[in-house]
Amino acid sequence: MEGEDAKVKVGGLWSGTIQVDLDKWTVSMLRDELGKKSNCSPDSLNVICAGRILKHELADTILRNVGFKCNSKILISKVAADQGKAINDELTTQTRLARIKAAVDAMTKRHTNDSFPVDQFSIELENQHGEKMSAVSETDQRAVMMGLMLHAKGRHFIEKGQYKEALEILSMGEEAFTLCNQKVLEMVDNVPLLQIDTVWCYFMLRDISCLSMAGRRLKEARKGLERCYGANMERARVLQGGFCPELAIFTRLELLEGIVAYHTELFKESHKALKSAQEKYNKLQVSDEALAQLVSMGYTEQQSRRALRMSDQNVQRAVEFAIEEKEKINKRIQEDRLRNKEIREQKSYGRTLMGKAVDMTILSRLASLGYEKALASEALRKNENDMQKALDDLTDPESNSVLQHSVDSRRRKRRKSFKEEDIAEILSMGFERSRVVKALSNSGTKEHAIDFLLRELPNQAGGSSGGSASEGSSVAKEDSQPDDTPGSQDQMQDDMGHPINGTSLEERDEEMEEEIAKSLTGDPLADYDIEVEEEGRAIVEYLTLLASSGHGQ
Template sequence: MTKLKVAGTWGGILEVELDNWTLTMLRDEVANRSGLDPESIKLICAGKILKADDGDDDPKTLAQLGIKENSKILSSRGAAPDEGKAIMAEEERSRRLSRLKAAATALSKRHVDGSLPMEDYNIELEDQGGQQVKFGSETDQSATMMGLMLHAKAKSLIETGLYVDALEVLAMAEESFLLCDPKILELQIPDETLSVVMGMGFHEKDAKRALRLNNKDIATSVDFLIEERAKRAQKHKDDLQRQKEIFEQKTYGVTLMNKAVDMQMLDRLVLIGYARDLAAESLRRHENDFQKALDALTSPEVNSSIQVYIESRKRKRQEQQVGITVDELVSMGFERGQATSALEVGGKREDIIQRLLSSPAANPGTASASGSAFTENGGATSSTNHEIVAEAKDSEMEDDTADEIPSNGEVEERDLE
């Protein structure tokens, strides 16, 4: 028997037969004495990691590997295959949670600084009475939004059984709430009172909330719930109106500071008597400064230049939609005035050309030949200035986070019973 000095995960003298023992046998023995998985043990001798040739039918003995009597063997613990997979899974989970937090942060900040929402959803905070909540600072507003979004996402994770992830997301939500001064009302609702309100056709969650807000008074709570239904219907109507406003804002573009056109300022200018698109362009050029926009509109030269720009932008959009430009129609032999009028009417590319060909003032031969050539070559496209540029963001995670937020008047609360 030959003695080997082992140090590391286990230390001591190990007696082996160098001519009979293989590296696998040595590793198993060291792992057994260390109480570890053999796959997680690495053996080092003379500065080299000992590796067994698992594909060889006749594995080398310790003597063939150069191990001699009284050789010093260092055993170190590496990551087992299963442990490595667990580490990778944990890293992936951490990255996913980091993306979630970053997405919630981006969404909460984007909807409080006055910039134009780039998405189809518009995030606002309301109190238990349905009134929009405005905090003293953007920090409080952003922190509350972020906490509520993370809280909603955690509920979704709980429903899917991802309890560990949900716990971490809830912890992140609590960190956000700590930046504010939330007031949580804890009231215990008697089962008898709750049953009476639910018996009138209301859901348990709504009934609990109404009783808490109205000191457990049944009559007042029922009146409150009826009023809430009316408010939700009005809220849905207001949301549709807000979506229309956002769509209208996008058609006007953004200012140099990436701000949307102020709709209240726009309505004031429209009441004075200016065309809506003309007033919007003036506000966009002057960063929503009402007085500067009004001065520009009262100046004949500036007013005229704005109108020319608006007409040019409309024409380019029409050309993009139909796939043909005024200049291309003119090159076919049509008059510029006729071409412009045909584009304003709208329709498909072929319809516009056919409409011009049917016009008494058109030159059929020239237009037909040019039209055939243009059909083969295809149309050109153009772009307008000041289009809204979407900021770089994690769209997938932000959309997923926003989808968890209650909409159309649904109220999110924490049941502390």
Template sequence: MDAPNYTIELQTQKVRQRLNADQIKLWLPPYTDTADGKQGQGNIPEELCVKYSNDLNIPAADIREILEHLRQHALQKLAERDQFQKTGKAVLKIKATGLRENKERISQIETVEISLTSTGCDLRQMLAEKLGLPAHHLKMICRGQVVSMTKSLQEQNVKHGSQLMCLYLSVSEAEAAQKEEEVMQMMNTRQAAELLSSKVEKDDYDVDIQIADQSGRPLKLPPEERKALTLAMTMHEKGRVAIKKKEITKALLLLLEADKEFRKCGANILNAVDNYAVLCLDIVWCYLCLQNIEELPDADQRLRSSEDCFVRSYGANLERLAAVKGESGTQLALYMKLHLLQGIVAFHHHRITEANVLLRKAEEELKRLQIDENQLSQMMVMGFSEREGRLGLRATNGDMTKAIQHIIEKRKEKEEIEKKVKKERRQKKIQRDLGKTASGAKVDMSLYENLISMGYGRGAAAAALKQTNNDLNQALEVLQLHPELLNLPDPEKKSVDITDDMIAQVVGMGFDTIMASRALQLVKGDVQKAIEELIQKGGILPPTPEESSPSSSDSSPSEAGPSHRSSEEEDKAIKELVSDLPEDEEDYLDLTLQEEAQYLEEYLAKVNSVLSTNT
């Protein structure tokens, strides 16, 4: 937006505010010569133009032009409202964005008249005809939600006068198929994320996706909330990966899916983590990259949500974070991005003074976040990663010696947390193997380990605790009265990795590959025992429990879907899902801030231009 156009918008905003304050209704007499305000010529008094010119420091000719523009705009809105009341057809304003086949950027605003009982598919088709674009490559967003193709507009809170955003997902005929595949990949991503969250709920997973507080400690959550947060955070991470790849349209769709899941979580849970605040920042960042920051009213609200969360988590000046972690330099990057986006939104909402203050604050924070590239290079030569070096230098205000010590401490802290998490995960697996007590409760792992430390076998310890409902004294008495329990086998299921070499040895004796794998699983990887087992059973073994779970065997072919995949398919889906996710929990703080610096420079120039015009 160039300065002259913005100056006109700013002047119009000032005049509109003054009209509201003076309770002047331009669509009524004496300003419009018909009482109903539907038609008629304008009659703007000269004295009103002169008064506003003197009060607002705007030329009288410009005032008259602005007043007439606002009068006609009001009449148009009244006509549209009357039409909606009579015909039921709502007027929607839709801004399309994307790239055409010739790489030309789409920035087109269309007005559509449609019944709110129509589906999202109906609206998309109508819009596609207006834009001259293929309908199946359009995605529409209203009030921060992706418009569903199957539901009515009314069901999705689309109202008369709503503003929508339309994303065009392809740039040429050759790339159309690829973009379509990306949309399908997004759908599959959601299915795989749901599968992962289900496994998280059962603690049946090997993927290290942790839900932790600001100190990095895992949160103890009820299974359902843990499942919902895992799904939301996974979709968020996939969206952030897409942002890094500059796939902004795909990123925005993934982030809005994450937003939908986060909204299902309780406020007390969201207050304990900063994930939702970062998600809101990322969504508004996508709006900015798609040049739609001024078209979406929810950008302002999302940034307020981010700020509230950051203040609760870190303190207004990061003091709470410094007390918890001993440093605050890395999180300052989030505040810088927040203030930058708040300043840009304020600029587009014509709050120039506020925009100037926020952008100047972002400028100061950016200066504090700048690091010496020579120092970063030296740290990388020492064996530290670029991410570790950047975050370490920011955390210690550029002190290289302290940064190295900070990185070493962070590594140790991470190792301790990982050890604790692995131990808890292993104990949960053992607890499942042990089964339930007579009352249906889980075996108490601390009592189980106490009995083992006293010299009792694992089978005996488990049996005694199950019989006595986790009563240690009674369990000891049972073990003394029933020595036969001391001979019970170990109830813990030991997992063994079956290698291709093991399978090849068994197959080499003339057995089927699948049967060889089953036999090796049965005998915990002992090749000789596997061969003997197959010889005794005539080379045929039934499926293992992992191959034929109750959920899959009980379902009919018509019910088959993502939740009824085989174990191998599930593992493959999850691996594909997390293949490009960052391994470090502080990856979201590792911002180079290069693009942010460019936007900051651009909008500071715009603000300075407007301020100089007004002086």
């Protein structure tokens, strides 16, 4: 269809008329033309039509779609250099926030609906007791997981001093939490912590206009923490073996309560909250002597400082805390290694027809009945993880034969795709050729084959290299599968070569997803173990203000 030519009248920095095609010209093309006419950079122009500024995000929009018609009038003006930079910075920020939201949404979907694993990590929810939250609905899991990831990313922005951006992310996290059942939210402490972080951003931006909202948020935060851990955080100490994880976060909470009370002229309440915050702040100050003692025992300065803070500066208790922390970290590392191995194994079995991963729990049950895992996984893959239907196929001779044929066919495909250089590389590590070929046949990729061979070493030589093998293989290569591995091309098509429904991979923002994953530390005390130097300065500032106004007693 031919576009409609139209005249547009221009005023302001340059006056005249220009001829445009309403159905072909975009806002960007209009900007370019106006830039030529006015001898200015297109990015330095403010373009206003019908009282609306045509912002940069409309660059690819057709003129008719933003309200242009024949004889439309526009006004152009030159944006100051710093204003133009501010506009571009705002656009960059909004684009980045949109990427974060989209990446979190994609990661949440993958980790809550049994999708085929594409990550080299897993995300699991735990309550305050460190127990996995597996008995909640998929909708609630997704809402909590999204809220947690956005909160973690928001805290990352806070640590970098980007408080405005942090507020945007925290707001998205709060919205995600509202989609969750209230009883589920009461099992975690992240909502009250998010409220405190939000008010902290208000304070660091010196946004006094948010005071009324800040007071409400702080009340909800205190109520939420007391619900999770008791009025005096006694349950938190029980969960942490008698240690004191709450001092730093309550220092910040009471400081903010004191600031809000000061600006609402509740000076007595302000003084009380600030003095309480100051008392906790002083308890968090680690002596050089105590710090040196723990560092001399082999702990890092960060580990030593945390241990002393959590143990109320008691060196002996701090050592106990550091030992317990090391044991917990080692246990978590071992659990992560086992989970990563399970993910790699799960990938090797491919997708179901609907694009789901093979259910490893059901697979283990079938294997315990004596069925070969490769055969049992093929039965589950074909039957969408329905155990009874899979059993029916495994016990029926004809169906079993078809399954075996599929398994053998896939193995032959993998075997044909082996590269001689991969075999040579693994042979150079000292393994026998027959074992290398067998490992590649069973595993499908070089990385998986090496892992398979290393796992066999303890049985072959009686050594203990299995642990290091897991460690090395768990970081071998993230999210990479050659086209000939199971779960890739041969799993994306049926036996006739037709595409399988539900297996197409969505385009992923891997850079942003990796950035978000790094902010998920897996450290249950990370939200409580915060630096409080800024809090210390603010406490002194507001106590001084109270004293100077005659309200310091």
